Amino acid sequence: MMISRRGALRLAALGTAAVLTAAGAARAAAKVRIGVLKFGTVSWELDTVKHHKLDAANGIDLEVVYFAGEDATNVAMLAGEIDIIVSDWLWVSRQRSEGDDVTLAPYSTAVGAIMVRQESPIRTIADLKQKKIGVAGGPLDKSWLLIQALARRDHGVDLTTANEIVFGAPPLLSEKAMQGELDAVLNFWHFCARLEANDFRRLVGAEDAAKALGASAAVSALGYVFHEKWANDNPDAAKGFVKASAQAKDLLARSDAEWQRLAPIVRAEGAELEKLRDCYREGIPARTIAEEEADAGKLYRVLAEIGGEKLVGSAPEMAPGTYWPELSK
Structure with a gap:
């Protein structure tokens, strides 16, 4: 054609x-x-x-x-x-x-928090003295440092020397907290959310510490x-x-x-x-x-x-x- x-x-x-x-x-x-x-x-x-x-x-x-x-x-x-x-x-x-x-x-903006069981007698940062605390993210984790700064300023407590600190992987620390092997645990936000759905409550969050230390939001x-x-x-x-x-x-x-x-x-x-x-x-x-x-x-x-x-x-x-x-x- x-x-x-x-x-x-x-x-x-x-x-x-x-x-x-x-x-x-x-x-x-x-x-x-x-x-x-x-x-x-x-x-x-x-x-x-x-x-x-x-x-x-x-x-x-x-x-x-x-x-x-x-x-x-x-x-x-x-x-x-x-x-x-x-x-x-x-x-x-x-x-x-x-x-x-x-x-x-x-x-x-989601950040970690220190979590304790609902029935725990721990009610303030000052109550953490001489307790066993699990910390995810290592000693230089931002959330851990901010909460340390708040504890020192407002309660005169050095969390690194007044307690037994256990560093570890987030899922392992959550498991240990649920098994009662830790008095409190600082974990990443999504692990905190899972704990909160399983009979845990927030003691203090990194966001709370940040606001107390000068952040406006x-x-x-x-x-x-x-x-x-x-x-x-x-x-x-x-x-x-x-x-x-x-x-x-x-x-x-x-x-x-x-x-x-x-x-x-x-x-x-x-x-x-x-x-x-x-x-x-x-x-x-x-x-x-x-x-x-x-x-x-x-x-x-x-x-x-x-x-x-x-x-x-x-x-x-x-x-x-x-x-x-x-x-x-």
Whole structure:
């Protein structure tokens, strides 16, 4: 069959349009690689992003890469093998002070707490003296340091010398607390939520300590961390990811059905699932970057005083740019 010159031109134009459309789609779906722990709480939000195609809706193709430990994700991001990880503002500040260009977009204000059994006679921090306390995260964990600072200031108690401190993995410490082998346990927020659903109560949270020590509201303890150069070179991808994250948070904040869908990933049901849902929702950041930075700066000085160079290095103040400057524009 012969094709007229006009028909040939029309086919050529359609072909060109198809190529341009494909190229535009390729640009729209920029690959973004995020490294997370296999069974971490961040997976709940990322699964929501992928399940509802919020990444595609914001012009990115999100690839979730799983790692066995936090150190491995840090190394991979610093080496450029992945684009984004989840870490805390203190780590970001230290990296920036040492010459790296990492920066942070707030992810969650949820933090740990010291938990005791409902029937425990321990009612205040002062009651912790001469008790056996489990601490997750190690001796330089931010929550542990903030609670130590509060105990010293308001109760004259040095928790590190007045008690038997047991450091360990979060699930192991929760198990020991439930078995009655610990008088109290400081654990990460999601382990605290599970304990709270199983006849435990909060004695004091790191958020309470932070506010008592000068923060005006809950500070985003964790954030999505990436190289500032990567974000500057890929602004649509970086902003697209932040938007997809915000949309996932909005869905998780208002939809109980979404939490039922996530139940197998969360590995909880009933009252425990509801407690985890409620604590996640309470941890959704709701403040401006300026407010976050101001309070983080105050807490940095408290942490630097008690944690010293082992925690913050030689920088006396939080590094400028710790929070991604683009978010304040």
